[in-house]
Amino acid sequence: MEKIEVKICAGTACFVMGAPQIQALEFSAPEDIADRIEIVEVRCMNHCNKGSGYNKGPFVEVNGELIEEATMEKVVAKIRELIAKEDEENC
Amino acid sequence: MLIPKNYANQMRTRILVKVVESFYKNRFETADEIPIDLRPKDYDSSRCCIYKDRAVLKYRLMAAMGFTPNEETNEAMSLREYGKEALKRQNHAKSCLSVIDIACSACVKSQYMVTDACRGCFARPCVMNCPKQAISFVNGRSHIDPDLCVSCGKCMEVCPYHAIVKLPVPCEEACPVSAIKKDENGVEHIDEEACISCGKCLQSCPFGAIVERSQLVDVLNLIHNSDKKVVAMLAPAIVGQFPFELNQVVGALKKLGFDDVVEVAAGADITSTNEAAEFVERMEAGAQFMTTSCCPAYYRATKVHVPEIQPFVSHTKTPMYYTAEMLKKEQPDCISVFVGPCLAKRNEAEYDPNVDYVLTFEEIGAMFVGAKVEIADCEPMEFAKVSSAQGRKYPLSGGVAGAVGHLVEGKVDYRPERIDGLTKENIKLLKKYATKGCEANMIEVMCCEGGCIAGPGCISLAKKATKQVESYVEKGQNQKDMK
Ligand code: SF4
Ligand code: SF4
Ligand code: FES
Numbered sequence: 001m002e003k004i005e006v007k008i009c010a011g012t013a014c015f016v017m018g019a020p021q022i023q024a025l026e027f028s029a030p031e032d033i034a035d036r037i038e039i040v041e042v043r044c045m046n047h048c049n050k051g052s053g054y055n056k057g058p059f060v061e062v063n064g065e066l067i068e069e070a071t072m073e074k075v076v077a078k079i080r081e082l083i084a085k086e087d088e089e090n091c
Numbered sequence: 092m093l094i095p096k097n098y099a100n101q102m103r104t105r106i107l108v109k110v111v112e113s114f115y116k117n118r119f120e121t122a123d124e125i126p127i128d129l130r131p132k133d134y135d136s137s138r139c140c141i142y143k144d145r146a147v148l149k150y151r152l153m154a155a156m157g158f159t160p161n162e163e164t165n166e167a168m169s170l171r172e173y174g175k176e177a178l179k180r181q182n183h184a185k186s187c188l189s190v191i192d193i194a195c196s197a198c199v200k201s202q203y204m205v206t207d208a209c210r211g212c213f214a215r216p217c218v219m220n221c222p223k224q225a226i227s228f229v230n231g232r233s234h235i236d237p238d239l240c241v242s243c244g245k246c247m248e249v250c251p252y253h254a255i256v257k258l259p260v261p262c263e264e265a266c267p268v269s270a271i272k273k274d275e276n277g278v279e280h281i282d283e284e285a286c287i288s289c290g291k292c293l294q295s296c297p298f299g300a301i302v303e304r305s306q307l308v309d310v311l312n313l314i315h316n317s318d319k320k321v322v323a324m325l326a327p328a329i330v331g332q333f334p335f336e337l338n339q340v341v342g343a344l345k346k347l348g349f350d351d352v353v354e355v356a357a358g359a360d361i362t363s364t365n366e367a368a369e370f371v372e373r374m375e376a377g378a379q380f381m382t383t384s385c386c387p388a389y390y391r392a393t394k395v396h397v398p399e400i401q402p403f404v405s406h407t408k409t410p411m412y413y414t415a416e417m418l419k420k421e422q423p424d425c426i427s428v429f430v431g432p433c434l435a436k437r438n439e440a441e442y443d444p445n446v447d448y449v450l451t452f453e454e455i456g457a458m459f460v461g462a463k464v465e466i467a468d469c470e471p472m473e474f475a476k477v478s479s480a481q482g483r484k485y486p487l488s489g490g491v492a493g494a495v496g497h498l499v500e501g502k503v504d505y506r507p508e509r510i511d512g513l514t515k516e517n518i519k520l521l522k523k524y525a526t527k528g529c530e531a532n533m534i535e536v537m538c539c540e541g542g543c544i545a546g547p548g549c550i551s552l553a554k555k556a557t558k559q560v561e562s563y564v565e566k567g568q569n570q571k572d573m574k
Pocket of ligand 3: 014
């Protein structure tokens with residue numbers, strides 16, 4: 001099964017705005033999603049450079065879907081949604 | 092345990108970023124828009140409504156500009172005016188933590204609550220065991236009168252159905268020295284005399300009600316509106332705070348406008364040398380044990396809360412002290428800014444004439460964001476002085492004791508113990524050591540669990556940062572082998 005790609009931006013703006021709190025997924029992801037995700041740390045994805053876009057950070061992309069003002073909660077919810085979709089297609 | 096920062100703490104970073112942004116944009120001309128920017132009309136409110144959110148934000152912004160909410164004399168004073176006031180300030184205000192009264196939700200007064208699991212039993216051990224007669228029976232169930240309850244917990248212990256639960260008050264729970272307490276309205280207050288500025292309450296409050304005066308605006312102002320040389324002194328915990336090479340962080344600080352950047356780990360090497368010599372001297376004189384002194388929160392706690400341990404506390408100064416001393420010798424006219432993970436350092440700096448300002452990593456981070464400095468794009472730059480492996484390990488629990496051990500090896504018997512995190516229990520333990528003695532002869536005390544790498548001003552997850560510090564330590568030379 002393909003893993004869900006969780007791209008966490010670790011550019012300066014996103015990192016300061018709270019990306020580390022989402023990096024906690026590396027150590028303590030909820031059991032139901034732990035084996036199904038692959039965490040990728042990336043450099044600035046340029047979402048922050050549009051105007052004062054950094055205020056909308058941290059940015060995370062889950063299988064290419066952009067999450068603004070990302071929090072652990074939002075990211076986990078998105079991952080669960082994608083897992084549910086996948087499982088439905090597979091049965 | 093891994094506890095990511097709560098949302099209220101993340102909000103603090105956003106607030107700092109907004110203050111920096113407003114400084115650069117127009118020197119706070121439009122600062123009154125910030126609460127609205129952060130809580131626009133269609134936004135979900137986190138309190139009763141966005142208007143209260145905005146009102147609380149105003150106080151939090153004031154703190155970020157260097158004013159405590161409880162020194163407000165004129166409610167009509169706008170953020171723009173506070174900003175202008177901050178720019179006029181010659182010396183920063185004394186550091187201090189305080190509670191925003193309208194933001195404090197006045198968490199439960201009585202810490203014990205009877206739940207639906209109460210069977211209204213015949214034995215009623217709760218009623219019987221309550222020393223204050225605070226428990227009565229209402230509608231066939233046990234009920235605690237919050238005005239009489241003294242939160243002793245006896246009722247919870249004796250209920251056979253586990254029907255009584257403890258409701259913690261997060262800030263009181265977190266404070267190692269019981270410096271934060273409720274007033275008659277249930278709102279928390281910090282006793283300045285008792286407070287050791289550890290920042291644990293501030294980190295724990297889920298409402299973001301506890302704030303601390305920042306010196307951010309003062310430093311920005313000096314960098315941009317004065318011809319003084321401003322020098323950043325980077326605490327060793329910096330390694331791992333940003334996911335980039337340390338040399339690039341140095342470059343980024345220069346880009347922000349700091350004229351020079353020095354490494355506090357170099358000062359840590361002096362602390363180790365002096366502390367090792369002091370240790371040998373004390374042991375030879377027959378002392379039972381010695382404790383470290385470089386954590387200012389612990390140091391202050393020994394003064395106010397554990398006076399019996401004072402004879403055992405090392406007299407060696409902190410890495411910040413030696414670094415600032417060297418710096419001011421070389422450049423007497425510069426402005427020195429300590430940048431670290433620590434809130435208690437602000438307090439230490441007040442007694443140190445060589446340290447002019449103290450910022451946290453979070454505040455520096457906010458400066459990068461608000462000034463649009465991307466660290467990855469900055470020129471890597473070197474520190475002037477090279478630190479040893481041992482100096483680099485100071486921010487980890489066990490680092491200081493390890494550095495001293497490295498230097499006294501083979502000279503005297505060395506039995507170190509760490510107190511990793513100051514808690515109510517550990518304060519009791521220290522008292523016991525002071526009066527009854529202990530097995531170890533060197534005790535390292537760090538107020539923050541895990542060491543400074545987990546300090547309240549940090550950005551990174553302690554777990555990730557620890558790894559980065561460890562790899563930086565490996566690249567360093569042993570202090571003994573250095574000249
Ligand atoms: S000692 Fe620490 S936890 Fe207690 S009030 Fe002061 S800063 Fe808060
Ligand atoms: S452990 Fe470090 S960061 Fe925490 S209070 Fe002590 S010196 Fe400050
Ligand atoms: S730093 Fe994350 S998008 Fe630029």
